[in-house]
Amino acid sequence: MQIFLSELSGRGVYDQYGKRVGRLKDLVIHPSGSLPEVIGLVIRHHPGAIYLPFRNVARLEPEGIWLSLGSESISPSPPPEDHLLLRRDLLDAQVVDTHGARILRVNDVLLSYLAGHLRVDGLDIGVKGLMRRLGWMFLFSHLTRILGIAVPAGILPLDTVALIDKGAVRVHLSVPQDGLVRMHPADLADLAEEMGRQQRSRLYSALSDEQLADLIEAADSSMQVSILHEIVPTRAVRVLEAMEPDEAADLLGEIPGVESSALIQSMTPETGAELQQLLTHNENSAGAMMTTSFLAVNGEATVKECLKWFKESAPEVELNAYFYLTNPEGQLSGVVSLRRMLFAAEHDQMTQLSPKEIYHVHVHTSCQKAVEMIAHYKLLALPVLDAGNRIEGVITIHDVLAYLQEGRTK
Amino acid sequence: MTKLTPRLSSRIRLAGIMAFLGVIGPGIITANVDNDAGGITTYSLAGAQFGHAFLWTLFPITLLLILVQEMSARMGVVTGKGFADLIREHFGVRWTFYILLMLLVANLGNTLSEFAGVAASMEIFGFPKYLSVPLTAAFVWWLVVKGSYRSVEKVFLFASFFYVCYLASGFLAAPHWAGVIKSSLIPSWSGKPAYLAMFIGMVGTTIAPWMQFYLQSSVVDKKIQPKDYWVTRWDVIVGCFATDIVAYFIIVACAATIYAHGLSINSARDAAVALAPLAGKWASLLFAFGLFNASVFSASILPLSTAYSMSEGMGWESGVDHSFREAPAFYSLYTGLIVLGAGLILIPHAPLIPIMYWSQVANGILLPFVLILMLVLINQHRLMGEHVNGPVLNVTAWVAIIFLVLLNSLLLLTTLFPSFLTG
Structure with a gap:
């Protein structure tokens, strides 16, 4: 038998002799498990609410609940701590639909009663649930039938839902929380934007530093700043270090100078110096747009050596499309695509594979110019050189997309 | 590795100022929308009928x-x-649901009066309403749906400056400044029903239910951090003062001219027209332009704020960042309010008076609920933590809200039973 929480709550609870104990106030479920089972009920009673384990229920019907014990053996007792109360914690709360990546509100809870067990089947997030709660279901269903409108049921299965709590409830559904963490960072960034402050901070603490770094990279700039302000400074430092240097530098450029220098000083010297360097570039220059992670090898090396190095050290760079070649002075001397290397002979020298013309820009070149070159020559990335023609970073196609998108929304 | 010396590039310095500017906006915009077509009408009538008598109440x-x-x-x-x-x-x-339903009814009426303000002010400039109202409605809709909220907010902040029109209009009316200052400082009171009704109207038009929803949503939308809250507090305070300074000058302008000559007016449009022979063409045109600006401004905010709040409370997707397919309820509400609000003005013999009347009633019923729920919520420790009201503020707030609720009940009674105060 399937029944909605709104239909069940407020129903009479009777003892084994049929004597009325009180009204059903709430249902308690165990916080873990994928198909949460109702483990107890809270009965509204004078002078205090009564908590009873669900095993004392003999019979559950839409009309009421009959217990297997006498009312003389029942005494007021509070529900166990750290458990989820369906009405208090779930009804009217916001949840994340992890498949659709949207935030919804719970209008009702669908329960199923089978062989003495009451389980949560799903959450009602549809119009029907709303009408049922408002007490207009009768009118609504007649109207839709007459008009011939098919209203979707609007039930979400619980395993695709993540609870983000209402108010300051301490309990969590352990399994669905994982669902939230597994979502794509870009979707999570959108969701975080719609969450309340407490929900956001809970989400951030559920994520690892790397996951939060990914989320920040996917968020828009004003959101990035607020995330940075909503986590403790020590974590902000770790997260900034985990981000792509160009993204981190862009973010540091958005906050007041005092704050950004304080953050930079707490970082490891290498990362700090790198970000400091990136920050000094003018906002509209290639230097500010570029990322400083790229693959650079000695031009004298052979294809075999390069591929071996690549496989063994698996450097974490934003884009793996090109190997940049340098001469002994550290200047850019060539560029070879990974594809070209895969089809080349193993003992070929990298320099031999490089085209004569190397497209590049300097750190002071305008973003606009860099974007035009990437589009014109159909490149995946463009190296950025300093005054001495040493490679400082690369502008990837992702940087270009972000730049264009930002220009559109500003 | 040597210690890093903070090198301030132009980029960083600018960011600091931008962060500050990023916080202001919601308070000033909300307060200015408060001086909408309805507000300007009330203040004009207060000045025209009672001279300087209401200045101190501001x-x-x-x-x-x-x-x-x-x-x-x-x-x-x-x-x-x-x-x-x-x-x-x-x-x-x-x-x-029922609070939001009331808000919807109240704001439909408010939107209607904004478009009526557009029609009235543009007629002074010689544009027929069949041109001005649809164009304004289309502009308002386009601005919000096609632009991002951040760009729209900048437009709104810019529009706030046009309220200076009323200051200019006030000076052009050449009031008797000594009298103005004296009446502003020394409270006067009258037990006459007409005076009481105007007093209630002044308070009612200044503190309206929609503001609570709009201000909070826009503060949330900007993700203002608790550490930056002091900026927001100033944003609110400056906004409230600015809005009432504008109200002050509207009263001064109307008192120095219309009241001084013993004329009688019924609307803000009448006030603008009456200013022309008394204070010159410019005073009149500035007054009319101010009305137009205020009406367009509020006509953009009210439907948007209503659609946001409805979707938010009901758990529907909301916001102009979503497409129509993703947020059908939000767009339907937003578009519906604009189309209805603008459309009803254009339909000959449309029941405008009953609609405004019931919207006034909805506003009146809603305000006590909104204020009391707000006070209950802000005192919840698990919600507000250390930011709950302090004891002094709380007592002040409860007294103020009881006072507002009483005044509001009087307003409601006079709306439902027009002879209530006059006996």
Whole structure:
């Protein structure tokens, strides 16, 4: 038998002799498990609410609940701590639909009663649930039938839902929380934007530093700043270090100078110096747009050596499309695509594979110019050189997309 | 490795200022929308019928406005949630639904009066309403749906400056400044029903239910951090003062001219027209332009704020960042309010008076609920933490709100039973 929480709550609870104990106030479920089972009920009673384990229920019907014990053996007792109360914690709360990546509100809870067990089947997030709660279901269903409108049921299965709590409830559904963490960072960034402050901070603490770094990279700039302000400074430092240097530098450029220098000083010297360097570039220059992670090898090396190095050290760079070649002075001397290397002979020298013309820009070149070159020559990335023609970073196609998108929304 | 010396590039310095500017906006915009077509009408009538008698009331009204608005802003900053969200989570779906339904009815009437303001002010400039109203409606719709909210906010902040029109208009009316200052400082009172009704109207038009929803949502939307809250508080205070300074000059302008010559007017449009022979063409045109600006400004905000709050409370997708397919309810509400609000003005013999009347009633019923729920919410420790009201503020707020609710009940009674005060 399937029944909605709104239909069940407020129903009479009777003892084994049929004597009325009180009204059903709430249902308690165990916080873990994928198909949460109702483990107890809270009965509204004078002078205090009564908590009873669900095993004392003999019979559950839409009309009421009959217990297997006498009312003389029942005494007021509070529900166990750290458990989820369906009405208090779930009804009217916001949840994340992890498949659709949207935030919804719970209008009702669908329960199923089978062989003495009451389980949560799903959450009602549809119009029907709303009408049922408002007490207009009768009118609504007649109207839709007459008009011939098919209203979707609007039930979400619980395993695709993540609870983000209402108010300051301490309990969590352990399994669905994982669902939230597994979502794509870009979707999570959108969701975080719609969450309340407490929900956001809970989400951030559920994520690892790397996951939060990914989320920040996917968020828009004003959101990035607020995330940075909503986590403790020590974590902000770790997260900034985990981000792509160009993204981190862009973010540091958005906050007041005092704050950004304080953050930079707490970082490891290498990362700090790198970000400091990136920050000094003018906002509209290639230097500010570029990322400083790229693959650079000695031009004298052979294809075999390069591929071996690549496989063994698996450097974490934003884009793996090109190997940049340098001469002994550290200047850019060539560029070879990974594809070209895969089809080349193993003992070929990298320099031999490089085209004569190397497209590049300097750190002071305008973003606009860099974007035009990437589009014109159909490149995946463009190296950025300093005054001495040493490679400082690369502008990837992702940087270009972000730049264009930002220009559109500003 | 040597210690890093902070090198300030132009980029960083600019960012600091931008961060500050990034916080202001919600308070000033909300307060200015408060001086909408309805507000300007009330203040014009107050000046035209009672001269300087109401000038002093603007001081306590400003303080009341600040008191109420500050709590909304604080709730938004601390919880990061909209007012409708909080009502839904703490009082359940029924309260939320009926409160929002009332808000919808009230704001439909308000939107209608904004478009009426557009029609009236543009007629002074010689544009027929069949041209001005549809064009304004299309512009308002386009601005919000096609632009991002951040760009729209900049347009609104810019529009706030046009309220200077009323200051200019006030000076052009060449008031008797000594008398103005004297009446502003020394409270006067009258037990006459017409005076009481105007007093209630002044308070009613300044503190309206929609503001609580709009201010909180826009504070939330900007993700203002608790550490930046002091900026928001100033944003609210400056906004409230600015809005009542404008009201002050409207009263001064109308008192120096229309009241001084013993003329009688019924609307803000009448006031603008009457200013021409008395204070010159410029005073009249500035007054009319101010009305137009205020009406367009409010006509953009009210439908948007209503659609946001409704969607928020009901758990529907909302916001102009979504497509129509993703947020059908939000767009339908937003578009529907504009189309209805503008459309009803253009239909000959449309029942405008009954609609405005019932919207006034909805406003009146709604305000006590909104204020009391707000006070209950802001005192919840688990919601606000250390940012709950202090004891002094709380007592002040309760006294103020009881006073507002009483005044409001009087307003409601005079609306429902016009002979209530006159006996």
